[in-house]
Amino acid sequence: GGFGGGIGDVFGGLFNRGGAGTTRTQPRRGQDIESEVTLSFTEAIEGATVPLRMSSQQPCKACSGTGDKNGTPRVCPTCVGTGQVARGSGGGFSLTDPCPDCKGRGLIAEHPCGECKGSGRAKSSRTMQVRIPAGVTDGQRIRLRGKGAPGERGGPAGDLYVMVHVDTHPVFGRKDDNLTVTVPVTFAEAALGGEVRVPTLGGPPVTLKLPPGTPNGRTMRARGKGAFRKDGTRGDLLVTVEVSVPKDVTGNARDALEAYREATAGEDPRAELFQAAKGA
Missing domain, CATH: 2.60.260.20 (Urease metallochaperone UreE, N-terminal domain)
Structure with missing residues (x-):
């Protein structure tokens, strides 16, 4: 999964760091998920709705995604809750990397959750009904926006990528x-x-x-x-x-x-x- 946002987030995080009201944590985009499906020749031509069982990292149910067993994580002092730290790149510019202390979450658990070990994320399995459009070909990779893992703190969900395999037909x-x-x-x-x-x-x-x-x-x-x-x-x-x-x-x-x-x-x-x- 990525961290969402663009160049505005990079410079915004740099110039707003350290002032009053800058400790709010940033939304985080959910992970992308990859899966595979095998269709019959006819299903590939006409389209089909197929069940896909997928595993992904989702908010931990035990701590409601906070990472803290008491539900009260504190703002990371290293990145001041932004989830990013600046690094010099020369030429008077600075770029950002995920904070090494909070792993980009912006929060640190004082009392780590026993289920997710303070990460706020836990492995979860779910089954989705996915519509494969008509006319797909063998080996085609389909992107379904927003069907990946849920985001954190109001961030958007990731995407689902489905690799399609098509069986042969005895006549066509x-x-x-x-x-x-x-x-x-x-x-x-x-x-x-x-x-x-x-x-x-x-x-x-x-x-x-x-x-x-x-x-x-x-x-x-x-x-x-x-x-x-x-x-x-x-x-x-x-x-x-x-x-x-x-x-x-x-x-x-x-x-x-x-x-x-x-x-x-x-x-x-x-x-x-x-x-x-x-x-x-």
């Missing part, structure tokens, strides 16, 4: 904001064309028109069926065609293929390959 893949899927088609569909039903993630299938002479590996696009973007729109579903070759061909199907081979005997699909190899 992802490329940026687009989803990907490989769809097998028959030789007849690729050669003659036709309509092919394609599954979508979490929605009804879509039908794509396969033009005659579609080569193996061609990619077509189903618009608006991909992952969510930050602006709420969706990417596309990229559909790659894979010509399926049957393992066994018998009966009329075999006769038809034999007839097709005879009808196309004069065609050599590898002619251009060898021509290009000679030219190189």
Whole structure:
């Protein structure tokens, strides 16, 4: 966790030190917390609310965060309650560091609390319901402001950082904001064309028109069926065609293929390959 504030706090602490009314302790920002979550592929695309169990330093319940078992800590005489001490940096300027005696709290316990040993902080565990936005990617680090450890003396809470891990899907893949899927088609569909039903993630299938002479590996696009973007729109579903070759061909199907081979005997699909190899 940090100590909050900016350059104004630094110079304010220097120029106000030692005068009347300067012994009030400063608010202290809570610690940042890091956690991890594993989502299914669908949860990452559509968003999900997940429970996260986290451990952090929070105000000690035994002493109400004062660090003193009687609840009456005194102002640190070293930093006069500011939690910071000045150090020279040359050039006529001074910078500040956390006070080494009170560890930046501004308070010292005369009678240290037995639970927190005078620190005013104790380890605490809690479970939070965290909303993971739609469209997150594997390895993405999400920052949730104000969801970290509570601050001290009215200081703001820290932030929660969540590292997201996404499981793979047996059918769909992802490329940026687009989803990907490989769809097998028959030789007849690729050669003659036709309509092919394609599954979508979490929605009804879509039908794509396969033009005659579609080569193996061609990619077509189903618009608006991909992952969510930050602006709420969706990417596309990229559909790659894979010509399926049957393992066994018998009966009329075999006769038809034999007839097709005879009808196309004069065609050599590898002619251009060898021509290009000679030219190189």
